[in-house]
Amino acid sequence: MGLLELSRLTVHYGKALALENLDLEVREGELVAVLGSNGAGKTTLLKAISRALPSRGAMRFDGVDIGDVPMHQVVARGICHCPEGRRLFPELTVLKNLQLGAYLRDDRAEIAADLERVYALFGVLRERARQQASTLSGGEQQMVAIGRALMGRPRLLLLDEPSVGIAHRLKMQIFDSIRAIQQSGTAVLLVEQDARSALGIADRVYVMEHGHIVRAGTSAEIAADDSVRQAYLGV
Amino acid sequence: MLDIIIYGAVISAVYALLAVGFTLIFGVARILNLAHGAFYALGAYCVYTLTANLHVPLVIAAVIAVLLVALFGIAMERVLVRPLRRLPPLAVLMMTLAVGLMVEQILLLIFGSEARNVPSLVESSFNFGGVLLSGQRLLAFFCSVAILGGLWLFMQHTRLGAAILAVSQDPEGARYMGIPSDRIFSIVMGLSAAIAAAAGVLVAPFQSVIPGMGLLPLVKAFAIVIVGGLGSIPGSIVGALLLGYTETIVAFKASIEWSQIVSVAAVLIVLIIRPAGFFGKRAAF
Numbered sequence: 415m416g417l418l419e420l421s422r423l424t425v426h427y428g429k430a431l432a433l434e435n436l437d438l439e440v441r442e443g444e445l446v447a448v449l450g451s452n453g454a455g456k457t458t459l460l461k462a463i464s465r466a467l468p469s470r471g472a473m474r475f476d477g478v479d480i481g482d483v484p485m486h487q488v489v490a491r492g493i494c495h496c497p498e499g500r501r502l503f504p505e506l507t508v509l510k511n512l513q514l515g516a517y518l519r520d521d522r523a524e525i526a527a528d529l530e531r532v533y534a535l536f537g538v539l540r541e542r543a544r545q546q547a548s549t550l551s552g553g554e555q556q557m558v559a560i561g562r563a564l565m566g567r568p569r570l571l572l573l574d575e576p577s578v579g580i581a582h583r584l585k586m587q588i589f590d591s592i593r594a595i596q597q598s599g600t601a602v603l604l605v606e607q608d609a610r611s612a613l614g615i616a617d618r619v620y621v622m623e624h625g626h627i628v629r630a631g632t633s634a635e636i637a638a639d640d641s642v643r644q645a646y647l648g649v
Numbered sequence: 650m651l652d653i654i655i656y657g658a659v660i661s662a663v664y665a666l667l668a669v670g671f672t673l674i675f676g677v678a679r680i681l682n683l684a685h686g687a688f689y690a691l692g693a694y695c696v697y698t699l700t701a702n703l704h705v706p707l708v709i710a711a712v713i714a715v716l717l718v719a720l721f722g723i724a725m726e727r728v729l730v731r732p733l734r735r736l737p738p739l740a741v742l743m744m745t746l747a748v749g750l751m752v753e754q755i756l757l758l759i760f761g762s763e764a765r766n767v768p769s770l771v772e773s774s775f776n777f778g779g780v781l782l783s784g785q786r787l788l789a790f791f792c793s794v795a796i797l798g799g800l801w802l803f804m805q806h807t808r809l810g811a812a813i814l815a816v817s818q819d820p821e822g823a824r825y826m827g828i829p830s831d832r833i834f835s836i837v838m839g840l841s842a843a844i845a846a847a848a849g850v851l852v853a854p855f856q857s858v859i860p861g862m863g864l865l866p867l868v869k870a871f872a873i874v875i876v877g878g879l880g881s882i883p884g885s886i887v888g889a890l891l892l893g894y895t896e897t898i899v900a901f902k903a904s905i906e907w908s909q910i911v912s913v914a915a916v917l918i919v920l921i922i923r924p925a926g927f928f929g930k931r932a933a934f
Binding site for chain 1: 808811812814815818819821822823824825826827828829
C-alpha cells in the first residue's frame with residue numbers, strides 16, 4: 415500500500431482548471447520526482463497535498479483520507495512542505511526558523527536530536543545559526559528551508575524546486591542531501607525543473623503537462639523515453 | 650530640565666504601551682484597528698465599575714479589567730472581524746471603526762457623560778531632585794516598562810512568540826509550518842487589547858474617565874506607529890519616545906494646547922520625508 419495515494423485529484427483556480435483527474439502514489443521511503451515545464455501544475459499538486467489549496471478527488475495518507483483536514487493537521491500527520499520560493503522568516507535567526515519547523519511538536523529531546531541531524535546534513539547552518547535568515551546566500555537559504563521542513567519530522571517531505579536560482583556547487587550538495595534524507599527513511603516527493611539532476615536521484619518519475627500526468631515510470635524508463643529526452647533533457 | 654526628563658519618561662512609557670499593541674495587530678494580521686482606543690477606555694471603565702460599584706480591591710480589579718478587555722478583543726476578532734477577512738481590507742477597517750463608536754456610545758448610555766474617578770493605588774508623591782511626581786504616575790511608568798519588557802521576553806523566548814513573529818514576516822510560510830494563522834490573529838488581538846487596557850487602567854487615576862477618552866490615545870498610537878513604521882515593535886517604542894518627549898518639551902516651553910499639535914505635525918513630516926516610517930520596511934499606505 416502506498417504512503418500517499420492520490421486518485422482523480424482535481425484543482426481549480428477560480429474557473430481555470432489547474433489539475434485534472436490526477437493519479438499519483440508515493441510508497442513508504444520512496445523518492446519520487448515530478449517533472450514538467452513551468453505552469454504544468456507541479457506546484458499546484460504539492461499545494462493540494464499540503465492542503466494549501468482546496469481540491470476534489472481522493473487523497474489518502476497512510477491509509478487515512480486527508481481530503482478534509484485543515485493545513486496544520488496535515489503537518490501534524492507527517493507531511494511537511496518545503497514551499498516554492500522557500501518562504502523563510504527573513505528577520506528571524508536561522509535557529510528560530512528551524513525551531514519553527516517543529517512548531518506542532520512537544521517532544522523537546524527529539525526536537526533537539528532532529529536539530530543535530532539537520533546540522534549534520536547541512537554543516538554550514540550550525541555556523542549560521544545566530545544569523546538572520548535574510549543574510550544567507552540563496553543556496554544556504556534553501557538548506558534552511560529544507561532543514562525547517564525536516565524539523566517537522568515528516569514521513570513524507572514535499573520539495574518544490576529546491577534547485578532554483580542556486581549556484582551549481584550548492585545545487586549538487588542539495589541533491590546529495592535529498593538522497594541522504596531518503597536513505598534515512600523519509601519518503602520524498604520532489605518537484606523539479608532540472609530533469610537531469612532529478613532523474614539522477616529519483617526512484618520513480620511522473621511527467622506533467624497542462625495539469626495532467628502524461629508519463630510515469632522508473633527513472634531509467636523515463637530517462638530512456640525519447641519524447642522526455644527531447645522535451646526535458648535537450649538531447 | 651529634570652522635570653521634562655521625568656514627565657517625558659512617564660508619558661513616553663504609556664504611549665509605547667498604546668502603540669505596541671496597535672502596531673502588533675497590524676504587523677501580524679494587517680488590521681488597522683480603529684477600536685484600539687476603545688480597549689483603553691474599556692480598561693478604565695472596568696476598573697471604575699469593579700472598584701466603585703462592586704467594591705473589588707484595586708489591584709484585583711486592575712487584573713480582572715485587563716483580562717476582560719482581552720476577552721473582548723478576542724471575541725471581536727472571532728465574531729466581527731474574521732468573517733470579513735475575505736473582503737477588501739476596508740471592510741475590516743470599517744468594522745473596527747464601528748466597534749470603537751459602539752463602545753463609546755454604550756459607555757455613554759451606561760455611565761453618562763460626566764467624568765468618573767478611579768482611586769490611585771499609590772497615594773503619596775515622590776520628590777526627584779525638586780520635581781514632584783505622583784505615585785500613580787511613577788507606578789504607570791514602572792508597570793509600562795515591565796509590560797514592555799515582558800512582551801519582549803515573550804516574543805523572543807516562547808514558541809508562541811516566535812510563531813507570532815513568523816506570521817508577521819511570512820503568513821504563508823507560517824501556514825506551511827502548521828502554525829494556525831487564525832488562532833494567532835485571535836491571540837494577538839487579545840494581547841493587543843490587554844496591553845491597551847493596561848494603559849487605560851494605569852492612567853485612569855490621573856486622567857478623566859469619560860466615554861470619549863479613547864479617541865486621543867488612538868490618534869497618538871496611530872501617529873507613533875506611522876513615525877516608527879507600521880508593524881515594527883522597536884519602531885513604535887522609538888516613536889513613543891520621540892513623540893512623548895517632543896510633546897512634553899512643547900507643553901513645558903509653550904503650552905499644553907500646543908503640545909497636542911505635535912503628533913499631527915509628526916505624522917505630516919514623516920509621511921512626506923519617509924512614508925514607511927523610521928523602522929518600517931515599506932509604506933503602509
